[in-house]
Amino acid sequence: MSANTALLLIDVQNYFDDPNHGRRNNPNAEENMALLLNKWRESNRPVIHVQHISNPALAHHPGRDIKEIVSPLPEESIIVKNVNSAFIGTKLETYLREYEIETLVIVGLTTDHCVSTTTRMAKNLGFTPFIVSDATATFDRVSFDGKLYGAEEIHNLALVSLHEEFATVIDTKSVLELLD
Template identity: 40%
Template sequence: MAEPKAGARNNRQAEDRIAALLQAWRAAGRPVVHVRHLSRSPGSPFWPGQRGAEFQDALAPLAGEHVVDKHVTDAFAHSGLEHWLHQRSIRQLVFVGVSTNMSVEATVRSAGCLGFDCRVAADACYTFDRPDLDGQPRSAEDLHRVALANLQGEYAQVCQSADLL
């Protein structure tokens, strides 16, 4: 998602916040799950082997950390993630990543509906400018805030990474 053709984005410090949370989780011995989008549509930036389908070096999984490959926006759909979490009695989840109004929102909604206790670190997520249904441009920051508002209370508690650290 670092490709310039993805468009203008918000929250330029998100990767630093994700890295800080990742470091804290690892230091505390907490389980970490990495999600990778692998598209089944040739030409997609998420097609296997493309840069968009790879983890950023600073956020790459370590040996022993669980990796979920997803093929749609929701990381729970046909991935085995729910089963993996239940096997380990993991009920509380913290979400970070990209993009807020797509994969993050879809996955958090599913997790909330499945009964998980969800937190979303707002400053550790980001999205991109995108037009609305009428073709009117909408800023990444507005889309980010609306997606988080959609999640707050009903599916998750939205917080800042400092609250989690």
């Protein structure tokens, strides 16, 4: 991966630690995000944190804070969004083009919502996204017909729908190997 490949950390926020979200897959996703973040920092590659704040009145609510394990350094970019895509209503695309970043390694929460939406838009805008399967996660969901779908199944189906059309799905170990 080139030196200007950016690590995009999407919505890694305390909000998702609330037990009301239910059961989650990939309990070690944040540790994998931290491994990637440390490698990005060591190699001086660009790091972009995305923070979801739907309601500006709640901008200072502790649940909106980025988790300490991947806390941004002062020189790292933070893109604040209020919808699922990190590209809508933000300066993300402008930033990527200004710094000639063409490839994105995407991690974060949740796989089937903001991670998926941002990944799809990245590809549609001409970027080359890689989504890290074990550095993303989601939660169990009840469908429109009342059936419970497990977090792992939802996660895997979201990745299946992205792979080879919108992104390359890869794991943390493989990303780290590509960087060495």
